[in-house]
Amino acid sequence: MRFTDQLWQQITPIYESILTHGFVRELATGTLPSATFQYYIQQDALYLIDFSRALAQLAVKADTPDDMLLLTQFAENAIRVERVLHETYFSLYDIQPETVKMPACFAYTNFMLATTSVQSLAVGAAAVLPCFWIYREVGKAIYQQTVSQNPYQAWIDTYAGDAFDEVVTQMLELTNRLAGEVSPKDRNKMADAFYQSSRLEWYFWNDAYILNQWSV
Ligand SMILES: Cc1ncc(CO)c(N)n1
Numbered sequence: 125m126r127f128t129d130q131l132w133q134q135i136t137p138i139y140e141s142i143l144t145h146g147f148v149r150e151l152a153t154g155t156l157p158s159a160t161f162q163y164y165i166q167q168d169a170l171y172l173i174d175f176s177r178a179l180a181q182l183a184v185k186a187d188t189p190d191d192m193l194l195l196t197q198f199a200e201n202a203i204r205v206e207r208v209l210h211e212t213y214f215s216l217y218d219i220q221p222e223t224v225k226m227p228a229c230f231a232y233t234n235f236m237l238a239t240t241s242v243q244s245l246a247v248g249a250a251a252v253l254p255c256f257w258i259y260r261e262v263g264k265a266i267y268q269q270t271v272s273q274n275p276y277q278a279w280i281d282t283y284a285g286d287a288f289d290e291v292v293t294q295m296l297e298l299t300n301r302l303a304g305e306v307s308p309k310d311r312n313k314m315a316d317a318f319y320q321s322s323r324l325e326w327y328f329w330n331d332a333y334i335l336n337q338w339s340v
């Protein structure tokens with residue numbers, strides 16, 4: 125069994141909770157209230173910027189030009205996806221950019237940035253892997269269930285598509301290779317980082333669903 129298969133086994137309950145979450149269900153059926161989607165897109169634009177920073181920090185730590193290139197391309201692409209959010213959703217739904225990260229976005233981006241700056245390349249890679257992998261699985265799952273005229277179809281197509289699939293496969297290969305080069309102790313740290321980010325993926329959707337704000 126590949127290392128990443130073990131990682132996925134450990135997050136099975138989290139993944140199930142994500143797939144059955146109201147946000148994901150309503151995204152699939154197109155019934156998600158537009159205010160909820162707005163909140164999500166505003167937070168995701170903020171998220172993608174720091175996600176790009178996290179990937180760039182991993183690129184600095186990479187040992188080979190090939191890995192540097194892969195990670196810098198991912199970092200660039202995260203900014204490009206952030207731009208596309210603005211060009212499509214922000215203008216389509218007349219969404220105003222947000223500057224304040226709400227609790228889940230704040231927790232998730234800070235966790236990724238701390239892990240990719242303080243921990244090793246392998247542990248940092250495990251911390252960003254759920255961003256790739258969970259979105260691909262959710263994208264493919266929703267793609268099966270989606271209805272015609274779904275207002276969120278473009279979002280679904282992005283993550284269910286072949287281009288994203290290829291990117292995720294590359295990130296999985298990198299993570300498995302790195303896992304093979306580190307100690308069992310570090311593989312445990314990788315598993316912990318992967319688990320924590322997976323949890324935060326659930327919280328990110330949940331915050332949007334409940335329109336969570338800072339209480340104080
Ligand atoms: C919160 C979150 N996780 C993962 C992705 C996909 O990279 C995204 N756009 N947003």
Ligand SMILES: Cc1ncsc1CCO
Pocket residue numbers: 197198199201202203205255256291
């Ligand atoms: C995972 C991911 N999601 C949006 S951009 C990106 C980086 C890979 O291109």
